[in-house]
Amino acid sequence: MVDVEAFRQEVFGIVAAIPYGKVTTYGQLAWLAGFPTCSRLVGRVLRGAPATLDMPSHRVVNSQGRTVPHWREQRELLEAEGVVFKDNGCVDLRCCRWLLPDMEAEKTSCPATDRKTD
Numbered sequence: 001m002v003d004v005e006a007f008r009q010e011v012f013g014i015v016a017a018i019p020y021g022k023v024t025t026y027g028q029l030a031w032l033a034g035f036p037t038c039s040r041l042v043g044r045v046l047r048g049a050p051a052t053l054d055m056p057s058h059r060v061v062n063s064q065g066r067t068v069p070h071w072r073e074q075r076e077l078l079e080a081e082g083v084v085f086k087d088n089g090c091v092d093l094r095c096c097r098w099l100l101p102d103m104e105a106e107k108t109s110c111p112a113t114d115r116k117t118d
Contacts, residue, residue: 002035008045010034015046018059021081022098023091025063059098065090
């Protein structure tokens with residue numbers, strides 16, 4: 001059984017760490033939180049997050065790169081950060097997915113997001 005409050009705090013901490021211009025998936029968040037089968041719970045946790053936390057929850061998409069239905073601002077926020085969208089409206093996860101340091105070897109270059117920010 002999942003301790004929902006501990007899971008919630010873990011998810012909030014991970015979401016807060018997603019870098020500008022990158023996205024992650026509900027499944028990846030669940031995996032990072034130690035519960036790889038709880039991606040739907042991640043969605044519920046984020047949906048119930050207080051706005052006062054000012055978390056970058058717009059950087060979380062589904063496993064296909066789809067944004068939240070009926071949340072038009074999510075795409076606008078991601079585009080403002082340089083996140084690339086494919087013709088089908090999904091985030092291009094090949095180049096915009098947040099990869100942890102041990103996953104960097106799998107990174108595919110994406111000219112639109114491979115720019116210095118300093």
